[in-house]
Amino acid sequence: MAAGQPSSAASARSAEPESLWTLFRVVFALSALSWGGLALMAQLELHYVERERRFTQAVYSDFVALSWMVPGAVGCNVAVQVGYALRGRIGAWIAGIAAVLPFFCTMTAFATFYEAPFVRSLAAPGLIDHFAIVLAVLIGITWYRQTRVLVNAPLEWAAAAIACLVLLTIQGTAAFVLLLAGSFATGWIASPARGARLAISLSRADKAIVLTFVTLVALFAAPVPSSYAAHLIWPRLAGAGVTLFGGGFSALPVLKTLFEAPGLGITAREFTLAFTLSPVSPGPLLNVVPFLGYLVQGWIGAVAATCALFIPSGMLIVFARRHLRRLEAHERFEHGMRVLRATTTAFLLTAVVRIAERTPHEAPYLVTAVFALVCLARFKLPVYAVYAVVALVFTAAHALGYR
Structure with a gap:
């Protein structure tokens, strides 16, 4: 019985809808700790596939494959798809903003203090x-x-x-x-x-x-x-x-x-x-x-x-x-x-x-x-x-x- 509890807990957690605030907070934190788009992809996979069990490996692989097929930053493309899959179009916007905001603040600060x-x-x-x-x-x-x-x-x-x-x-x-x-x-x-x-x-x-x-x-x-x-x-x-x-x-x-x-x-x-x-x-x-x-x-x-x-x-x-x-x-x-x-x-x-x-x-x-x-x-x-x-x-x- 004890061995089945983690699986049941994971299933229950994956069935619950992700709140917009949680989606923003998670993607923002992962993006802030990711140097490069590939690093963000790996962090998103670790969180949403391995830990939270929100997606299967096959579904997440589809996210990555499509991200390489279209233009833009691959890591941000994956984040947008994660948000879209979890909360629809509003989730895509939230995840996209959260993925971009950390490096926007850092690079704008560099430019602000350029002198x-x-x-x-x-x-x-x-x-x-x-x-x-x-x-x-x-x-x-x-x-x-x-x-x-x-x-x-x-x-x-x-x-x-x-x-x-x-x-x-x-x-x-x-x-x-x-x-x-x-x-x-x-x-x-x-x-x-x-x-x-x-x-x-x-x-x-x-x-x-x-x-x-x-x-x-x-x-x-x-x-x-x-x-x-x-x-x-x-x-x-x-x-x-x-x-x-x-x-x-x-x-x-x-x-x-x-x-x-x-x-x-x-x-x-x-x-x-x-x-x-x-x-x-x-x-x-x-x-x-x-x-x-x-x-x-x-x-x-x-x-x-x-x-x-x-x-x-x-x-x-x-x-x-x-x-x-x-x-x-x-x-x-x-x-x-x-x-x-x-x-x-x-x-x-x-x-x-x-x-x-x-x-x-x-x-x-x-x-x-x-x-x-x-x-x-x-x-x-x-x-x-x-x-x-x-x-x-x-x-x-x-x-x-x-x-």
Whole structure:
């Protein structure tokens, strides 16, 4: 009898509806203690699958699979699905806000005290270059791991190689959108499955959502005169959010194109600083957005940037959730998504190349690269610990007169 009590208690607990306050509190706490989207996914699984038994492992695996299929921060996408499954649309909003709020506060605080000695010391030119090297190594490791998982078939390798050439030679937001659309279309056409139709019935509200997404993507892709770049930054950022597959690092070239535009006042060094501070804060690597938004328009910009990037992907994950079974069962759709995922690995490699182009090719930076590679790939140290060691060595070297 005693052996059955825990199971009965767990069943009773899973049958009770999750209160909105409990949902917010749990997701907020887990997000605040999660460095990176994958960490948040693991924490949510531990709490809602292993401890609370709210979901089976199979159901939670569906959450993760769908989160990789749609754009946006994967960890936040999973949190939104958890909230939607527990309390419907209001639960999705509550869980989404709770997942975003911790890193929004942290990164906005960094931006608020950007002129403070501590943050300014992080922005010292030489230290930023060393931090950028660590960031490039981290992105390179992520690229290697994603390539091993996502790039297998000859078509996927060809898509990844072509995407690298396009991203390294062509600048502009239209290239990003056309590249992603072309990759999915190629996978769809090349799929061995034939004859299956993707039949999805849409309500009037669903059609309005789809039309809004298409409009935002078109605005993001369209060439905008520099005089209008600052006025349209938030709707264009929302359009970019609907195209950001492959995790936070793949967003670096896209966000760089948007935020380093004339009229916004963000320099290349400030943009690099935002990404180097990103792993110090909890949350996915897209937590740079509040920092960049604050530099553009203060607190209003931080809120606008966060809403513009995360609300569309949250709405899209709920939309996709309702039509999940048809999408999962459609072989041509899944084949198109595989080629699309392979293409997104090129964004990571492009980010490494762009960082390498801007940093000095000198012996101290090579030492930093080797040190970061050993710490991150061999010993699995958290990136903020590597940043701390690099900062201490850099400070000590300057104190001893080395430049």
